[in-house]
Amino acid sequence: MDPFDLPDLDPVPRLLLGPGPSPVHPRVMRAMAAPVVGHLDPQFLQLLDETRALLQFVFQTRNELTLTVSGTGTAGMEAALANLIEPGDAVLVGVNGYFGGRVADMAVRYGAEVRTLERPWGEVFDPAEFETALRQRPARVVVLIHAETSTGALQPGLADIARIVHEHGGLLVLDCVTSLGGLPVEVDAWGIDIAYSGTQKCLACPPGLAPVTVSTRARQAIQRRKTKTANWYLDLSAIERYWGPEHVYHHTAPISLHYGLREGLRLIVGEGLEARFARHRANAERLWAGLEAMGLALHVPVAHRLPSLTTVRVPVGVDEAAVRRRLLNDYHIEVGAGLGALKGQVWRIGLMGYGSQRQNVTLLLSALAEVLGR
Amino acid sequence: MDPFDLPDLDPVPRLLLGPGPSPVHPRVMRAMAAPVVGHLDPQFLQLLDETRALLQFVFQTRNELTLTVSGTGTAGMEAALANLIEPGDAVLVGVNGYFGGRVADMAVRYGAEVRTLERPWGEVFDPAEFETALRQRPARVVVLIHAETSTGALQPGLADIARIVHEHGGLLVLDCVTSLGGLPVEVDAWGIDIAYSGTQKCLACPPGLAPVTVSTRARQAIQRRKTKTANWYLDLSAIERYWGPEHVYHHTAPISLHYGLREGLRLIVGEGLEARFARHRANAERLWAGLEAMGLALHVPVAHRLPSLTTVRVPVGVDEAAVRRRLLNDYHIEVGAGLGALKGQVWRIGLMGYGSQRQNVTLLLSALAEVLGR
Numbered sequence: 001m002d003p004f005d006l007p008d009l010d011p012v013p014r015l016l017l018g019p020g021p022s023p024v025h026p027r028v029m030r031a032m033a034a035p036v037v038g039h040l041d042p043q044f045l046q047l048l049d050e051t052r053a054l055l056q057f058v059f060q061t062r063n064e065l066t067l068t069v070s071g072t073g074t075a076g077m078e079a080a081l082a083n084l085i086e087p088g089d090a091v092l093v094g095v096n097g098y099f100g101g102r103v104a105d106m107a108v109r110y111g112a113e114v115r116t117l118e119r120p121w122g123e124v125f126d127p128a129e130f131e132t133a134l135r136q137r138p139a140r141v142v143v144l145i146h147a148e149t150s151t152g153a154l155q156p157g158l159a160d161i162a163r164i165v166h167e168h169g170g171l172l173v174l175d176c177v178t179s180l181g182g183l184p185v186e187v188d189a190w191g192i193d194i195a196y197s198g199t200q201k202c203l204a205c206p207p208g209l210a211p212v213t214v215s216t217r218a219r220q221a222i223q224r225r226k227t228k229t230a231n232w233y234l235d236l237s238a239i240e241r242y243w244g245p246e247h248v249y250h251h252t253a254p255i256s257l258h259y260g261l262r263e264g265l266r267l268i269v270g271e272g273l274e275a276r277f278a279r280h281r282a283n284a285e286r287l288w289a290g291l292e293a294m295g296l297a298l299h300v301p302v303a304h305r306l307p308s309l310t311t312v313r314v315p316v317g318v319d320e321a322a323v324r325r326r327l328l329n330d331y332h333i334e335v336g337a338g339l340g341a342l343k344g345q346v347w348r349i350g351l352m353g354y355g356s357q358r359q360n361v362t363l364l365l366s367a368l369a370e371v372l373g374r
Numbered sequence: 375m376d377p378f379d380l381p382d383l384d385p386v387p388r389l390l391l392g393p394g395p396s397p398v399h400p401r402v403m404r405a406m407a408a409p410v411v412g413h414l415d416p417q418f419l420q421l422l423d424e425t426r427a428l429l430q431f432v433f434q435t436r437n438e439l440t441l442t443v444s445g446t447g448t449a450g451m452e453a454a455l456a457n458l459i460e461p462g463d464a465v466l467v468g469v470n471g472y473f474g475g476r477v478a479d480m481a482v483r484y485g486a487e488v489r490t491l492e493r494p495w496g497e498v499f500d501p502a503e504f505e506t507a508l509r510q511r512p513a514r515v516v517v518l519i520h521a522e523t524s525t526g527a528l529q530p531g532l533a534d535i536a537r538i539v540h541e542h543g544g545l546l547v548l549d550c551v552t553s554l555g556g557l558p559v560e561v562d563a564w565g566i567d568i569a570y571s572g573t574q575k576c577l578a579c580p581p582g583l584a585p586v587t588v589s590t591r592a593r594q595a596i597q598r599r600k601t602k603t604a605n606w607y608l609d610l611s612a613i614e615r616y617w618g619p620e621h622v623y624h625h626t627a628p629i630s631l632h633y634g635l636r637e638g639l640r641l642i643v644g645e646g647l648e649a650r651f652a653r654h655r656a657n658a659e660r661l662w663a664g665l666e667a668m669g670l671a672l673h674v675p676v677a678h679r680l681p682s683l684t685t686v687r688v689p690v691g692v693d694e695a696a697v698r699r700r701l702l703n704d705y706h707i708e709v710g711a712g713l714g715a716l717k718g719q720v721w722r723i724g725l726m727g728y729g730s731q732r733q734n735v736t737l738l739l740s741a742l743a744e745v746l747g748r
Contacts, residue, residue: 001423001424001426001427002427003424003427003428003430003431003639003643004643006424006428006636006640006643009405009408009421009633009636009637010408011408011409011411011415011417011418012411012417013409013411014409014411014412014415016410016411016412018412020626021410021412021413021626021629023410024409024410029407031383032406032407032630033403033406033407034383034384034385035385035387035388035398036390036395036397036398036580037385037386037387037388037390037708038388038390038392038395038708039395039581041385041388041702041708043385043386044385047383049375050375050377050380052375053375053376053377054377054380056377057377070445070446070449070582071444071445071449071607071625072444072625072626072627072628073625073626074606074607074624074625074626075444075445075607075625078605078606078607102606105606106606108602109602109603109604109605109606110604198626200626206410206628206629206630206631207413207626207627207628207629208444208582208628208630208631228482228483229483230483230484230604231452231483231605232448232452232476232479232480232483233445233448233449233452233608234607249713250448251445251446251447251448251449252394252395252446252447252448252572252574252581253446253581254446254580254581254582254628254631255395255580255581256406256580256582256630256631257580257582257628257630257631259383262380262383263383265377266377266380269377269378269380328415334411334412334415339623
């Protein structure tokens with residue numbers, strides 16, 4: 001690799017129908033081209049206030065502590081855990097896919113005593129399982145994945161689970177990376193204590209920012225910490241002072257990504273939550289019907305199937321990587337491979353944000369039919 | 375704040391002559407507008423290889439472990455500390471400004487036994503001080519700020535300091551946030567073990583990525599850790615597996631920011647390191663001469679004054695915030711306030727990357743003369 005002889009950047013455009021990043025809306029691209037101003041410029045501080053209000057709407061919350069951390073969705077996950085957990089804390093994690101496993105690994109690094117509730121990949125939890133588990137042994141923090149990007153399963157019953165967690169004195173953290181902006185996330189109505197997401201899924205923005213919202217209960221828990229948060233960059237108490245009226249410098253915000261996020265959120269406000277969720281649902285149903293008509297099996301039962309991310313079983317005898325390669329090279333369509341326990345067994349098809357459009361479903365189904373010869 | 379009634383984003387452009395972000399080069403803006411592809415797309419994996427080669431050139435290193443972490447410069451700092459430090463490790467930090475203090479606070483959170491070497495803000499360290507300190511008590515990790523953005527001082531003698539640190543069995547971490555791309559940073563020749571930077575200073579990119587390079591010695595130290603790195607998102611061993619030939623998924627890279635960084639680095643290759651450093655130096659000298667001709671005093675003696683960031687003493691009787699406000703509102707020029715111990719005492723003027731241009735110096739000096747009535 002000769003750094004003195006590199007051509008202009010000129011990537012072949014792809015139709016991003018994998019597990020994310022998803023297609024970026026043109027209005028978001030345009031917003032990101034606005035001139036970069038300073039992170040303490042009054043214009044940018046105004047944008048932070050606007051972003052908070054927009055995020056409160058999309059998260060359906062009145063939480064004052066609603067902001068972004070300056071990293072991808074994983075940084076949002078780590079912000080939630082790092083700020084809540086002190087060494088020795090009992091943490092209960094629902095693991096029914098790759099990202100639940102990531103939470104468990106991460107929580108251990110913050111000194112938590114981690115227990116897991118496990119389910120096969122693609123299944124979901126019954127609220128009663130949390131009642132049983134917490135009665136046996138309470139947990140200070142319970143973490144669940146709302147939309148498991150690795151399996152395509154949607155966890156139901158969150159209001160019930162939150163009630164159970166609270167009755168046992170715990171806090172409920174919800175991973176909304178592949179749900180926020182594409183299907184209902186009702187932080188206040190459900191009683192979620194910390195919810196986080198990423199910008200590159202149903203929010204139609206490039207990756208790089210993680211929205212986070214924190215309930216009053218969780219905020220007080222953070223304020224009562226005996227030890228400093230064991231992560232400087234993601235310390236929500238410090239980031240809150242930057243977003244708050246004092247605007248105390250913490251780190252330089254990624255200005256251009258903030259421009260994009262504001263526009264991505266404004267697009268949601270303009271479309272309306274109900275219309276947006278209905279669009280995601282309708283296009284997902286078209287996809288499911290088309291795949292099944294082609295004789296393909298879907299990994300997750302329809303009752304808890306995620307509209308934003310569909311896992312398709314790879315038919316016996318089909319080279320799954322070759323199919324993805326042909327879609328990418330001949331049609332410029334990206335779909336995802338299976339991850340972890342589902343590696344080699346499924347394809348992952350995302351219809352997220354700006355990507356959830358009828359013509360994308362039609363094109364993907366037709367291209368897949370051609371590649372599979374069906 | 376009504377999220378249903380927000381106007382189009384339309385920030386007034388600013389001439390960014392503060393401590394960063396600095397003006398983004400138009401070619402970087404153009405590169406960032408390229409279509410977002412997936413983080414596992416062969417086109418993007420190729421870009422990672424290119425970025426590594428470009429960063430090796432700019433860092434002047436052959437370190438194989440040269441990459442970015444997906445956050446701002448502070449995330450680069452935290453990546454260096456989190457990966458090297460295990461609980462109980464002795465860490466020695468040179469503190470002669472705000473960012474040295476930040477390092478010390480951060481290292482404590484990773485369980486380090488932190489000692490500081492202190493100097494008044496604006497001064498620099500003599501290599502002999504490290505010899506004395508390490509003879510008294512060795513340290514596993516020594517951290518220094520190459521270019522203190524809070525004071526405008528440039529730390530000299532790094533090859534000597536690195537030799538001393540190594541003789542005492544330690545590793546040297548160097549913060550190059552405000553030096554990389556604007557003045558010599560010679561990682562291999564000096565013997566630096568981990569150097570990190572940010573994209574929004576002398577690299578002429580928006581904030582959001584932190585270049586990091588790790589010596590073989592430091593890489594082995596990380597591989598020999600007894601405990602897992604106490605930070606999941608910034609775990610260099612895992613990020614290395616994503617950048618390496620296996621390309622194991624870790625987190626979704628901020629694609630658009632990578633497009634920009636590649637172009638920002640290519641601009642450096644095109645200009646040439648020597649020419650670029652000479653440009654930063656010449657414009658800084660023009661600025662210094664002009665400020666002194668106006669009767670203003672510079673906070674740092676010329677012998678260790680930073681070309682990329684100049685601290686100007688606020689004259690007695692002048693309202694420092696009012697001057698900044700007038701520059702911002704009437705001239706659309708951003709300069710920085712003093713930070714920490716220098717709050718209210720200095721202005722911070724950055725001439726970084728694309729911002730280091732003769733006409734910017736001329737405009738700023740003239741505007742400042744008008745505002746100050748000199």
